[in-house]
Amino acid sequence: MMYTVFTSIVLLSVTGILSGVILFFVAKKFQITEDPRIDAVESVLPGVNCGGCGYPGCRKFAEACVRAQDFDKLFCPVGGNKGMVEVSKILGLEVAEKEVKIAVVRCNGSLKNRPRINEYDGQARCKIVHNLYTGETGCSFGCLGLGDCVRVCKFGAIEIDEQTQLPMIDEEKCTSCGACVKACPRFLIELRYRGKNHQRIFVACSNPEKGNIARKNCSAACIGCGKCFKVCSFDAIKIGENLAYINYKKCTLCRKCVNECPTGAIHEINFNLVRSRQAQNPNVSIV
Amino acid sequence: MKIFNGLASFPRGGVHPQELKLSANRPIEFLSPPRIVTIPVSQHFGAPAKPIVKVGDKVKIGQVIAEANGFVSTHIHATVSGTVTKIEMCMDMSGYKRLAIILNAEGEEWLEGIDLSRTLKAEIILTGPQIIKKVQQDGLVGLGGATFPLHVKLSPPQGKHADVLLINGVECEPYLTADHRLMLEKGPEIIVGIQILMKALNVSKAMIGIEANKTDAIDHLSKLTKDTPGIKVVTLKVKYPQGAEKQLIEAIIKRQVPIGGLPIDVGCVVQNIGTAFAVYESIQKNKPLVERVVTVAGESLNRSSNFLVRIGTPVSYLIEVAGGLPEDTGKIIGGGPMMGKALNTPEVPVVKGTSGILVLPRMYAKRDPVLPCIRCARCVSHCPLGLEPYLLMNLVEKGMSEEADREAIMNCCECGSCAYVCPAKRPLLDSIRLGKSFIAQQRKEKAKT
Numbered sequence: 001m002m003y004t005v006f007t008s009i010v011l012l013s014v015t016g017i018l019s020g021v022i023l024f025f026v027a028k029k030f031q032i033t034e035d036p037r038i039d040a041v042e043s044v045l046p047g048v049n050c051g052g053c054g055y056p057g058c059r060k061f062a063e064a065c066v067r068a069q070d071f072d073k074l075f076c077p078v079g080g081n082k083g084m085v086e087v088s089k090i091l092g093l094e095v096a097e098k099e100v101k102i103a104v105v106r107c108n109g110s111l112k113n114r115p116r117i118n119e120y121d122g123q124a125r126c127k128i129v130h131n132l133y134t135g136e137t138g139c140s141f142g143c144l145g146l147g148d149c150v151r152v153c154k155f156g157a158i159e160i161d162e163q164t165q166l167p168m169i170d171e172e173k174c175t176s177c178g179a180c181v182k183a184c185p186r187f188l189i190e191l192r193y194r195g196k197n198h199q200r201i202f203v204a205c206s207n208p209e210k211g212n213i214a215r216k217n218c219s220a221a222c223i224g225c226g227k228c229f230k231v232c233s234f235d236a237i238k239i240g241e242n243l244a245y246i247n248y249k250k251c252t253l254c255r256k257c258v259n260e261c262p263t264g265a266i267h268e269i270n271f272n273l274v275r276s277r278q279a280q281n282p283n284v285s286i287v
Numbered sequence: 288m289k290i291f292n293g294l295a296s297f298p299r300g301g302v303h304p305q306e307l308k309l310s311a312n313r314p315i316e317f318l319s320p321p322r323i324v325t326i327p328v329s330q331h332f333g334a335p336a337k338p339i340v341k342v343g344d345k346v347k348i349g350q351v352i353a354e355a356n357g358f359v360s361t362h363i364h365a366t367v368s369g370t371v372t373k374i375e376m377c378m379d380m381s382g383y384k385r386l387a388i389i390l391n392a393e394g395e396e397w398l399e400g401i402d403l404s405r406t407l408k409a410e411i412i413l414t415g416p417q418i419i420k421k422v423q424q425d426g427l428v429g430l431g432g433a434t435f436p437l438h439v440k441l442s443p444p445q446g447k448h449a450d451v452l453l454i455n456g457v458e459c460e461p462y463l464t465a466d467h468r469l470m471l472e473k474g475p476e477i478i479v480g481i482q483i484l485m486k487a488l489n490v491s492k493a494m495i496g497i498e499a500n501k502t503d504a505i506d507h508l509s510k511l512t513k514d515t516p517g518i519k520v521v522t523l524k525v526k527y528p529q530g531a532e533k534q535l536i537e538a539i540i541k542r543q544v545p546i547g548g549l550p551i552d553v554g555c556v557v558q559n560i561g562t563a564f565a566v567y568e569s570i571q572k573n574k575p576l577v578e579r580v581v582t583v584a585g586e587s588l589n590r591s592s593n594f595l596v597r598i599g600t601p602v603s604y605l606i607e608v609a610g611g612l613p614e615d616t617g618k619i620i621g622g623g624p625m626m627g628k629a630l631n632t633p634e635v636p637v638v639k640g641t642s643g644i645l646v647l648p649r650m651y652a653k654r655d656p657v658l659p660c661i662r663c664a665r666c667v668s669h670c671p672l673g674l675e676p677y678l679l680m681n682l683v684e685k686g687m688s689e690e691a692d693r694e695a696i697m698n699c700c701e702c703g704s705c706a707y708v709c710p711a712k713r714p715l716l717d718s719i720r721l722g723k724s725f726i727a728q729q730r731k732e733k734a735k736t
Contacts, residue, residue: 118631133382
């Protein structure tokens with residue numbers, strides 16, 4: 001009895017010590033030296049692993065930063081300019097300030113503007129509905145309102161508004177990581193500049209159908225009439241496929257177009273009500 | 288595999304839903320054409336046809352209004368005589384807007400050379416290649432629902448040869464009775480149609496598969512085929528999805544179509560009863576595919592029946608004829624209740640692949656709340672293809688499309704047996720369809736680069 005216990009203790013200790021010694025040398029021999037700056041960079045990154053930078057997670061982004069010669073193509077949208085400055089402090093590279101972006105929903109098919117013509121009772125996922133048919137409304141390009149974007153947002157920045165059944169983006173929480181842009185099966189969400197004082201304007205419609213058809217299904221549809229294009233003196237507006245698009249890089253927020261739009265498809269955000277042109281536009285029904 | 292009662296069927300899985308053949312005793316009624324028809328240019332599998340008429344043109348019934356665009360495509364014919372009023376995007380049965388030609392009916396004028404008499408013409412004059420050319424010109428497609436262009440099926444790729452023709456008279460979906468009535472009323476014509484198909488394919492053997500719940504049709508066709516060499520009627524066990532091509536082949540001649548393969552790989556071609564009748568009309572009567580039999584049924588519908596309908600007729604017109612839309616309607620379904628699709632508006636047109644219009648009461652049409660999977664594996668044992676639906680659903684939900692592809696998700700025939708038997712009412716098929724479309728898209732992108 002004692003003998004069995006004794007031998008097993010000896011045997012196990014000898015194997016343990018032996019393998020310990022072997023492993024020590026193996027570890028020495030095959031040691032991977034990792035740049036300590038990677039850990040340092042990772043510690044100042046937000047650590048949400050959202051993929052907004054284009055890399056699979058913050059660690060990979062940190063590795064890319066350490067490897068990089070300059071920061072032209074590297075930007076963490078969540079950390080923003082402040083975060084990038086901290087990264088640059090560690091790595092000693094210069095970083096140019098970039099315009100901060102925010103997600104906007106290019107659809108204004110609220111319950112009031114776009115009446116529901118049928119009822120969907122299947123699985124509540126935008127992707128499935130988009131695969132199945134045009135949706136509950138007559139517009140086959142507009143928001144389905146089932147919240148695929150809400151589910152992918154890691155920051156809780158999107159909510160479906162109960163009154164309009166459209167996604168509402170929380171300006172403070174949105175980090176422009178772009179997860180919702182990829183999640184939307186109808187490509188309605190776009191990342192645009194936040195703008196001065198967080199003010200911006202955009203065309204809230206993505207329906208390329210002819211004006212009369214688009215208007216039949218949604219009273220707030222862009223009909224591609226070109227009025228905004230004519231009034232814009234900065235060459236910021238383009239008309240293509242019966243749809244106006246405002247180039248946020250050229251737009252100076254003069255808002256001449258907002259008043260001109262016959263359907264109120266051009267939205268302005270964060271202008272106070274007294275100065276709001278959208279509110280003065282007689283064609284618009286703000287929900 | 289022979290089962291206890293001696294009737295043949297496919298060996299694995301399958302379900303037996305309530306049959307509910309409400310309109311089985313109603314003869315096929317001729318429906319006078321509506322005033323306006325909407326004819327989509329993509330009613331078939333393959334490339335959409337190209338419109339060759341302009342707004343304002345006068346057309347006659349049977350005139351080609353859209354031409355085939357490539358080999359896997361067919362002609363589209365005018366189904367009423369009158370004027371082309373619009374060519375625009377219209378909602379069709381698929382739930383999407385597609386290009387359609389809208390005709391305003393004025394009078395009833397057929398194109399010259401179309402034989403409208405009812406006399407049976409049994410003698411086949413045309414040769415095989417001529418038959419294939421003629422069915423292509425007449426816009427014939429498989430009328431079972433997949434709407435695969437007929438001439439493609441009849442011209443096997445080089446090196447492959449069919450030795451048997453299978454005729455699908457199964458009609459395993461509940462409610463639908465269009466093929467059943469056609470077999471009873473147009474038996475002799477169907478037999479001639481089958482002989483034409485046999486000649487085109489150069490085969491000497493044809494088998495008509497009919498499920499055991501249609502005894503009158505089995506008797507009728509057996510009597511008719513008694514002295515026609517090569518054609519045999521096979522009685523099959525009542526089981527869904529027996530009408531699916533691969534299952535039918537396995538049930539009748541015990542051959543298994545390989546993954547990603549076609550029936551021609553195992554030496555057979557499957558055609559629907561409706562197609563056989565359309566072939567007869569096309570070859571013997573020179574009549575293009577302008578009408579088809581559609582079952583209109585529903586529990587609270589006044590007059591569930593079978594109608595001979597011009598293609599392009601709005602569904603709302605059909606429902607009107609069948610007694611108007613009942614108040615308790617929950618869903619209108621295009622096709623059978625198992626594989627059909629709910630329509631988002633009754634203003635969509637009947638197309639070549641529409642076998643039925645079902646008006647289901649609210650109590651049948653609703654979806655039950657989804658509960659967690661209890662791992663009973665009923666979906667696995669009922670899948671006719673031996674897939675694991677619960678696993679596929681989970682993989683798709685997690686976005687693991689490569690793994691789902693490895694689990695043969697693309698082999699799914701979307702029969703819906705898994706979702707039908709699931710005690711937790713999980714939307715298995717919805718997810719599988721999502722995964723399939725995602726993978727198909729990925730493959731297309733890969734092929735491009």
